[in-house]
Amino acid sequence: DIQMTQSPSSLSAPVGDRVTVTCQASEDISNYLNWFQQKPGKAPKLLIYDASNLETGVPSRFSGSGSGTHFTFTISSLQPEDIATYYCQQFDNLGHTFGGGTKVEIK
């Protein structure tokens, strides 16, 4: 099974800061990677699909990059409404695996 290692597990940054989360796959997954945002008490929401494509309606301050085994998720200017846990997820013909999540807080 493909393992997804996400880091950091949590971070705290001031409003307006650039925030970066990384996700490492245990083997090459091409660009078969999505990023989700989950706010407390809510279901996850798809933000980025296929590593770098912004989901319709998602603010442009969110972005994703990478391919193969190393992926990056970035919030270019952190906003108070971005407080949430972010998850990467890979998918293949066998199934889907989520990363452990990154909890983002405001400093």
Next chain:
Amino acid sequence: EVQLVESGGGLVQPGGSLRLSCAASGFTFSDYWMHWVRQTPGKGLVWLSRIHGGGITTSYADSVKGRFTISRDNAKNTLFLQMNSLRTEDTAVYYCVRSRFYYYHMDVWGQGTTVTVSS
């Protein structure tokens, strides 16, 4: 409005069974792959199973293979998860999820239903 509404969660004893349902609306249900994903309290997300729009092709996570069965009734726009031989570690919030472009992009999530396995 595209919507998924889960039901069927509750308290069950270890070794027991439970059947979750997910009512879909606002889209052509049979056109989409569907999934079940769970989240244990305070923990991360775990994919459990998926099913093709036609209901023939299914896949399962190793942790539930042989115990859980995914199915769908396209005439009633409903997804199911039959859970047998439940264990305390199956306690979680269970989400019904739609994916577009085959099973690639999980774009619509239900609100979740809580399953508690305890004696």
